[in-house]
């Protein structure tokens with residue numbers, strides 16, 4: 519049984535700019551899945567489509583047995599799905615703590631246990647609770663964006679290029695933290711430019727190109743596949 523099942527999905531932007539052509543993606547409970555592929559392949563569009571941010575043109579998206587096809591983000595969030603977009607994923611003028619509280623805005627009260635869990639996972643956020651988010655480093659802002667998405671304790675966390683813009687020595691640390699979130703039971707769907715590292719870390723990977731599925735297998739198998747390496751991983 520899939521936690522997330524994307525079936526034959528057609529989606530895009532505006533009235534008729536179709537980007538995805540019959541895409542299929544599955545994520546099982548607790549699984550760690552990555553999507554890799556060339557620029558413009560539609561990787562981000564898959565995530566945006568699951569989160570109700572694109573024009574739905576065909577096919578379906580099911581999450582935890584609920585049909586969420588075309589459901590707007592303000593409703594999807596109630597289903598147990600968290601999403602950290604690549605850009606604009608924090609409120610720069612709000613404090614760290616206010617950003618985390620915003621992550622739980624759909625609840626009447628800020629869940630103290632969730633806040634404590636985020637601070638335990640990312641101690642730097644605890645130390646900097648009152649700092650304006652926009653004044654933190656790129657890596658710290660990325661942790662804050664993840665922390666915010668974790669405030670509702672999602673069953674699936676979608677991460678769009680979490681390593682983008684990070685200094686090389688911080689990239690491994692970011693991937694380690696994603697491993698930890700997954701080890702604690704949250705399923706991960708991640709889009710990454712850093713394809714080799716992402717495929718090494720995940721359970722299963724999809725290669726997307728031109729809005730279509732190209733390859734799907736265990737990460738290690740994709741990494742070892744000569745065709746995949748030549749075409750999509752720079753040899």
Ligand SMILES: Nc1ncnc2c1ncn2[C@@H]1O[C@H](COP(=O)(O)OP(=O)(O)OP(=O)(O)O)[C@@H](O)[C@H]1O
Pocket residue numbers: 531535537555556557558559560561562563564711
């Ligand atoms: N809001 C938008 N309006 C119109 N076209 C868009 C929009 N967002 C993305 N696109 C187009 O959709 C196509 C796929 O973009 P997408 O960002 O999903 O690709 P990607 O595989 O994530 O690539 P990248 O690694 O470059 O982010 C691109 O041609 C892009 O220009």
